[in-house]
């Protein structure tokens with residue numbers, strides 16, 4: 001077993017954490033290798049994917065389990081102890097997880113409440129082969145509140161009985177968890193690892209029946225929280241859908257804020273969420289860079305739109321545009337056709353398409369972010385088009401009929417989907433036989449793992465981007481033919497700088513941080529150096545067999 005403590009330079013909690021870790025490891029895993037690493041700079045933190053100080057990993061797994069994607073940081077991690085030192089039980093539970101018990105005994109005085117709750121909850125969480133027992137100094141009738149609480153958790157305690165510790169065969173137990181708080185716990189004489197999780201006795205609570213029952217619930221939920229660290233499986237496939245939903249919600253919040261900022265009616269804009277696929281907010285876009293976009297300015301320029309296209313469009317359109325290409329100009333739209341834009345945002349491509357398909361044609365924009373659709377509605381109305389429909393929905397489950405559109409367009413959206421195979425399948429489903437795809441998107445080859453795990457880079461259209469070949473394979477696997485890249489623009493370092501905006505700066509509120517005001521720019525410089533040459537804007541074409 002490898003136990004690592006990573007902490008920030010000068011972290012005031014480091015000594016206390018290391019000494020606690022040493023004490024717990026001596027007791028529960030004396031032969032485990034222990035390593036202490038100081039993180040002296042933000043650069044080092046990035047390399048170690050360090051979520052904050054202190055970080056404890058047991059066999060590479062963070063004490064708190066899998067972490068959501070986030071930027072490494074030099075700031076303190078908060079724990080319930082209020083001191084920045086993890087609670088002892090959390091460390092103990094993490095070591096038990098890494099070296100699981102074969103037989104666990106919960107001990108308290110009467111074996112009627114806490115230890116019975118521990119036994120019931122552990123039985124439910126532990127794998128079937130683990131022996132779970134409980135006992136006390138003296139057997140006593142199991143409290144009715146214990147039974148009620150276990151029953152309400154769906155745990156059948158009908159087979160439970162109250163036992164004296166003397167009746168337990170020491171050979172069956174390798175781990176003992178004592179739960180007494182105020183009282184002296186019974187002594188277990190066998191050889192076993194010992195943990196003490198002193199919890200107040202709910203049976204000692206005086207008050208109404210409801211207050212007493214609540215005390216039992218509190219003890220049960222504390223035990224559940226701790227035992228889940230030991231036995232709860234890592235998120236499995238069935239949680240993937242929930243994870244995808246959570247990521248979509250993050251992305252949607254990001255773009256709601258970006259469009260509000262661009263529209264000039266609020267939103268934190270670049271520097272809080274940072275940029276979108278282009279800068280979040282027009283005025284801070286690519287102008288000033290050498291990207292050659294300044295004839296137009298903002299993200300729209302970097303995407304390659306012709307400034308002349310904007311002449312007829314509502315003013316401010318460019319400031320609420322977050323695309324990375326110009327798929328409409330690469331399509332051959334004809335009057336009367338039906339066009340679907342996946343992730344239409346504030347609607348620039350909808351307007352360009354609406355003009356080309358004319359009043360006899362139909363343009364449908366789908367986006368999951370209500371604030372974006374509001375902006376799109378304003379833009380469509382201001383431009384006076386009557387052939388545009390806006391639908392709220394996700395591109396993984398399009399609210400559009402089978403085989404109903406001639407063209408599927410999309411501009412810098414598919415990279416944001418956590419479920420890309422579903423998007424490709426949907427795209428093929430809604431196309432008419434012989435219908436076409438023109439999708440501009442960001443592609444990324446060989447990104448470092450830390451960049452792939454960054455939420456900021458995900459929302460900025462980089463971390464979720466596919467390599468070109470994977471994008472083509474996705475289209476082909478969905479049943480489309482003649483999938484090709486029509487154009488590719490590999491971003492220069494300067495372009496990436498404007499594309500990615502400012503990374504969220506580390507906060508320095510705990511005395512634990514290396515309060516470097518340059519942290520944001522250090523992060524960005526390192527990021528840009530490591531991804532330059534790997535990120536491109538590509539426009540793809542494909543066709544549904546006729």
Ligand SMILES: C[S@@+](CC[C@H](N)C(=O)[O-])C[C@H]1O[C@@H](n2cnc3c(N)ncnc32)[C@H](O)[C@@H]1O
Nearest residue numbers: 277321322323343344345367368369394395411
């Ligand atoms: C980078 S912006 C591009 C917007 C627009 N295509 C443009 O060129 O300005 C991404 C847009 O896709 C939307 N989006 C991202 N993921 C989505 C999903 N899974 N389903 C529907 N919309 C999504 C966001 O709400 C946002 O409006």
